[in-house]
Amino acid sequence: MRQLPNLLGLFRIIATPILAWMVLIATPMAYLGAALLLFLMALSDMADGRLARHLKVVSPLGVFIDTISDKIFVAGVLLPMIEVGLLPTWVALTIIIREFVVSGLRSFAAAEGIVISARRFGKQKLVITVVALIWRLLEAHAATGGFLGTILGGYLVPLLSLWPIVMALALLWTVGSGVEYLWQAWPLLRRGWIPRAS
Template sequence: MNLPNAITVARLVLAAVFVGAASLATPAGNLVALVTFVVAAFSDFLDGYLARKLNLVTSLGKLLDPLADKILVSAAFIHLSAAGLCPVWVTSLIIAREFLVTGLRQIAVEQGEVIAADNLGKWKTTFQLTFCIAALIWLLVENNPESPLHGLTKPNGWLLLVSLYGAFALTALSGFNYTWKGRHLLKG
């Protein structure tokens, strides 16, 4: 197993650690969940960069990388919905879109085609990760009004609202865009 694939597998392990830590719903658990999520999110950038830079792109990496991303993001949104920071319908849309696009890409690969990532998808990821990190910070500082992060990350504050509804809009748009690009694959 090469280095980028090992980083991807580590992200799957970090997703499990995130779920365990987040489920504790304690300050220590929230801190571990936040740090784990940030490290896992950074590893998504790192494994792709290394795979391209070192010419280590593999079929396994192409399969595992998006799967690890979907698991991490889905776990975070489910947790944040359970914590009351994200409407369940937004989480449902995000998870449905993630797995729809992954399935569509897999069908494309099986038919010898590639549906490449586009800028909408990259912006979607940026907004999703921003929301998740800001919301996880809120869970850490919500009982500490003296924290400089308290006002920035509060649920009705601009950062959470803009990143959440930006993620929602970009998720819907990019999901439609990928479906449109791959519509010929769905005709059977």
């Protein structure tokens, strides 16, 4: 039980190639399977931190695994979705570049002995992004002849076709949370810009 939070993080990393493979197959059932796997990975991401705190097993390794695993599985689904034409390249680049910027800021701050903690805006960003990606995968499932396209007489199709709105919200939260991190780190960045005497 004490290793469960770390195992959940490792599950997300190990399952990422399977997730990418499912998207690349580009069949209705593969899209549905990818959406379900992505949902499970997101649930595990929300659960492992709480479990670690509940079991009192928070560790530097656990924090590291938790930090990189969500970035890995999000990038792992974005890139194949570009490949099969489910998303424009600029959407994925916006999300991935934000992750690089925030990770770089945190590393820079840590080198200066300052911790930039995760903000609520940033945590919401991951949830909204995952919802948007699952929504897009379910729409692709329905559009390629999956059973969600015919269930309830096709009434789900108009709802699923609203995925661009959800994706726009995800992009708004992506950019907004990135700006929030930059704003928080701005005094540190200004000090770091000034050369130090050797």
